[in-house]
Amino acid sequence: MKFKLFSLLFTIISFTSFSQEKINPKFGNGLFNLIGKDSTWSMNISARMQFLTVAQWGSDSNGLSNPSSSFLVRRARLKFNGFALSPKLQYKIELGLSNNDIGNPSEHTNNAPRYILDAFIKWNFHKNFELWIGQTKLPGNRERVVSSGNLQFVERSLLNSEFNIDRDLGIQLRHHFNLSDKFIVREALSIGQGEGRNITTGNLGGHQYTGRIEFLPFGLFKDFGDYSGSDLINEQKPKLAVGFTFDLNQNAVKNRSNLGEYMKSDVGFYRTNISTVFVDAMFKYKGFSFMGEYAHRDAKDPIAKNSDGTPTGDIVQIGNGLNLQTGYLFSKKWEISGRYTNINLDKNITVKGAENQYTLGLSKYIVGHKLKVQTDLSYLDIVNNTNELMYRLQVDIHF
Numbered sequence: 001m002k003f004k005l006f007s008l009l010f011t012i013i014s015f016t017s018f019s020q021e022k023i024n025p026k027f028g029n030g031l032f033n034l035i036g037k038d039s040t041w042s043m044n045i046s047a048r049m050q051f052l053t054v055a056q057w058g059s060d061s062n063g064l065s066n067p068s069s070s071f072l073v074r075r076a077r078l079k080f081n082g083f084a085l086s087p088k089l090q091y092k093i094e095l096g097l098s099n100n101d102i103g104n105p106s107e108h109t110n111n112a113p114r115y116i117l118d119a120f121i122k123w124n125f126h127k128n129f130e131l132w133i134g135q136t137k138l139p140g141n142r143e144r145v146v147s148s149g150n151l152q153f154v155e156r157s158l159l160n161s162e163f164n165i166d167r168d169l170g171i172q173l174r175h176h177f178n179l180s181d182k183f184i185v186r187e188a189l190s191i192g193q194g195e196g197r198n199i200t201t202g203n204l205g206g207h208q209y210t211g212r213i214e215f216l217p218f219g220l221f222k223d224f225g226d227y228s229g230s231d232l233i234n235e236q237k238p239k240l241a242v243g244f245t246f247d248l249n250q251n252a253v254k255n256r257s258n259l260g261e262y263m264k265s266d267v268g269f270y271r272t273n274i275s276t277v278f279v280d281a282m283f284k285y286k287g288f289s290f291m292g293e294y295a296h297r298d299a300k301d302p303i304a305k306n307s308d309g310t311p312t313g314d315i316v317q318i319g320n321g322l323n324l325q326t327g328y329l330f331s332k333k334w335e336i337s338g339r340y341t342n343i344n345l346d347k348n349i350t351v352k353g354a355e356n357q358y359t360l361g362l363s364k365y366i367v368g369h370k371l372k373v374q375t376d377l378s379y380l381d382i383v384n385n386t387n388e389l390m391y392r393l394q395v396d397i398h399f
Contacts, residue, residue, distance in 0.1 A: 028370030152229030168192030206250030353383030
């Protein structure tokens, strides 16, 4: 399968290289650009990799214990984007090639590797309106929408791990308008299949409905900085973005909305309505950055049951999460950052205690987010359980 995939990509690139104009961009802006001779299409091809080292220890009254370590290719991706016929009709394809990206194949993905991350088109059909069709990230929490290559820390927070709504297949309608010369409002509506990416067996549950609104009272961030970690641009005027999202997954069959494990019963799949609310903000000014997020998830009936009313053992991960992080770029290349995350799942249905994680990070930006080295140290305080200490080091490179 992998050999066929790479053979196809090589064939496409070779053919287009010989038959079209080719522009070699600078480092970090793609491997190369392809532009049709009649200017009716374009394609930018890029690649990126992340190499991660992790060391972990348990921590209790007796000190550190049970050390473990790993070294892995956290992400390895290829991305293709451009326009077709008109700049108003754009597309994006992103493929994940690492084991972490591919995930665990199942009967609902034809037991095949899940290579496709994004595959969608967006059509600017009227003024400030855009229609997105295909598979991509839902308009959920800000940290999830920020690219994994543009993060302030080695990895996203525990809030994102527990509550994000990730990618899905469907349609999105997006719009923006100005309340004043600087004050900008963005809106997004989405209807998705409700079971996440790369599903091939049809819709087992209901559908997923997502709405988001954002306010930018001081105008646009430079280079889309409201969806990029750290103030690498060094905003000379204060910039703020505040967002609100509501997501409803009707008759969901997974225990984390469109993510997690399938919930099964003696008559097939267990279904329940799952709702998720996000409130988030991003602020940047002269090298200082702050991002905060709050998440709340609830379900109509979070305890999965068989036809006779007995619990199956599956439960929906409901509860609250809070993530606060900040950083300061004290030169053009170095940043120190800190993060606090609290996860509090519903105590009535889970024995898992509340979690508080404290993280201190240090980043060296060699060519912005395109070539960087990041490291962080995290202490996880788990109520009624063994605490954990984790050290991470990651090298990130984007072509």
